[in-house]
Each structure stands twice: as structure tokens, then as C-alpha cells.
Amino acid sequence: MKEALKHFPELDGEELQYVSKSIEGLSEEELDLFKSIYKARRKDPVIFMIMILLGLVGVAGVHRIFIGQIGIGILYFFTGGLCLIGTIVDLINYKSLSFEYNRTIVIDALNQIR
């Protein structure tokens, strides 16, 4: 946990625990590579939340396309985020949604390193 905090001070909660578990067996060289890959590809939950807030104005679903869920993104875009209900639930749920994307990045990065 401490090592993960040293390398990734911006993480917290579930994501921090997941990353600290997955970098456990890595050597220093691999850790540097993982760090650069993960920092470049990770999606920041704050930017993600600002995109969700666009949905309250009427431009909903941009955040879903941003994290690669294109089908539901288009659906939200053309129905105003399921008439604002989906937008509000995503606003509550934004951290676990961005973690759902970042988790795939962790798995991809680990696969490419090894």
C-alpha cells in the first residue's frame, strides 16, 4: 500500500487498493514502465464527473463514450440520459464507473509488460 501511494499519490479508495495489489511482484524496471503506461492511459474521475455534469444541461452520454461504452453513450445522448435519471445515477456512481475503465487499463498494462 505504501509503495503504491509513493508512486501513485493521486489514487484513492478502491483503485489504490487494486493497483497496490497488482504491482506487488513487479521489479523496478517493470514498475517504471507500468507507471508511465498507467499514468498516460488512466482517465481522471474529476474530468469524468465534469462530463457527467454536462448531462444536466442537455448534452448527456458524453462520459459513457469517453470510457468506451459507445452503445449506451449514444442511447443517453439521444434520450437526454434516460430523461435525467441515468445522469443522476452516474453522478452518484462516477467513481466506480471510472474505476471500471481504469481496471481494464491495469490488466492491459500488466499483460504488455510481461
Add this chain to the structure above:
Amino acid sequence: MTTGSSSPFSESGTLCANTEAGEDTEMKMNDMKTIFKYLRRVLYIKDVFPLDFRFLEFNSNQRYALIGDRLTYTMRTFKSFQAYFFLHCEWIMLSGALLAMAFLNPYENSQTLCLFEIAGVPFCPGEGFGRSIALLVRGEWVLSFQMHPLGIPGTMIILHRIYSIINRNQSIKLP
């Protein structure tokens, strides 16, 4: 031809008489554990209060007892409740919305689920989407498409999303 000695009732009766009280309680405890294990597998529950055997224990009186002090126990249950909530809130919302839209009356414009309309905004891009799904459930494909062209693909997208959320929840291990 049946005799009293060979009937299954008498055999089981002697078996019951031979067992001790301790074995009996052990058997009951194992039964409870298997039931809880099965429930957890079905509901994908990992860390929720009444089913969690890290905090609970059968004592000699067959009542639950707490292991560890009260504060850490409540903190951990609260955290696990949070994790549980965030795992499940999205698919519950989606399936609830689908059900609510399916039970709308599609032939009148009297009912509404739209929060834009309730808030007083005159225009909503999702106009007719709920009634479109209600028509789809009643088997009227063409009317459904005319009401809102995204009704049919939207239903498929929502169902696929629910499926993928359940898949994700199986693969995530809570800390």
C-alpha cells in the same frame, strides 16, 4: 411380507437415538454454512453483514457472537455496504427504468417518467422513448419505431449493459 425390523422407520429411529447432542449441533451448523455459501454464490455477495462469517461465529448456545471490537465491526460493515451499493446501483436503476417504462400506458400521453418535464423544461430529447418500449412489450414493432426510433436498439443496449454489469461484479473481488 414386510417385517418390523426391516422397515426404514425403525432403522432411522435407532440412528437418531445413537447420535450425541454435539454431533447434532455440528450438523445443523454445517447446514447453515452451506445455505449461506449458496446464497452468497447466487447473489454475488462478498462482504455484507448478516452473511459474513468473518465476524460471526456459532457459540455453544447456537447464537451469533461478534469477533473483534464493536467500532471496527461497524466501520467495516459500513464500508462493505458502500462497496455493495456502488456495485449494484446501476443495474438496479436500469432494470427499474425498463420495468417502469414497460408498464406505461402507450396510447395516451397522460403518464410521464421524464424528470425534465417534471422540472418544467419544455423540451426533452427522450420524448416517446418510454411509450416506445411499452409498445414494444405489447408487440407493436412498427408503432414503437414510429414513437421513438431508438426504442428497439435501446432495449437491447440496456439489457446488454445489465448483463455486462453482472459479469463485472463476478470478476471484481472486494478488498
